[in-house]
Amino acid sequence: MSIEARRDVFQAIADPTRRQIINLIAHKSMNLNSITENFEISRPAISQHIKILTECGIVIIRQKGRERFCEAKLDTLSEVTDWIEQYRQFWNEKFNTLDKYLNKVQSNNKLKKK
Amino acid sequence: MSIEARRDVFQAIADPTRRQIINLIAHKSMNLNSITENFEISRPAISQHIKILTECGIVIIRQKGRERFCEAKLDTLSEVTDWIEQYRQFWNEKFNTLDKYLNKVQSNNKLKKK
């Protein structure tokens, strides 16, 4: 049983740099230095971001000699999508139309009761 | 032209309390005190969360007398969904199957070239 709270996907993708990293390695695994080349910040900074991304399962590391290739495991993001999708009925245009219809019916019922 | 950086949806939903608030008001608009009743933290804390949520458009306020009703405008979340969806091809099972096939073809081509 690990004491430390597992990193959370929502928080992981909250940082713009981490989203950029995800975007970079989504297409192709890259080692740490290659990733760093695409940013202005230091290698240790990138290393720490990668650590966070691995801790919540978005990235997995494949060691190859002294290099560590970062591979995106983006199905983890479904946790976020799932959370959002449960609310889709509340902003889906089709639902809104239905909603308006139901409200109308409801209003009519109220009028009838009066 | 506003100088202050607009709050970002990714960061807004990163906080668990804010996700709970969204969940609460998704179904029904609520005023601030009613929302607060559902949490252990103080009213000002909730007020500040609501402020963040309004700043990024997830919540809109409808003043009604001295009360302020918080209404969820969840289509804002599509920004997050859209970002994630662009990567779906990388974790979709069907795509993976296709990917394996393409890799196989590629390997065969390489063999032929040799």
Added chain:
DNA sequence: AATTTGCGTAAGTAAACACTTACATATATA
């Protein structure tokens, strides 16, 4: 064997965050 390369990690820091309490203000009620 010595050096270079690729990386993790520790320590330090400034800024942001998530709260709190205290207070101010506008609206509703008695």
Added chain:
DNA sequence: TATATATGTAAGTGTTTACTTACGCAAATT
């Protein structure tokens, strides 16, 4: 008109975040 209610906001605080530089270590290269 006095009081209660619903709320925003300022100020203070401890914690977390996103970096930095400095260092260490193992694998590859010379």
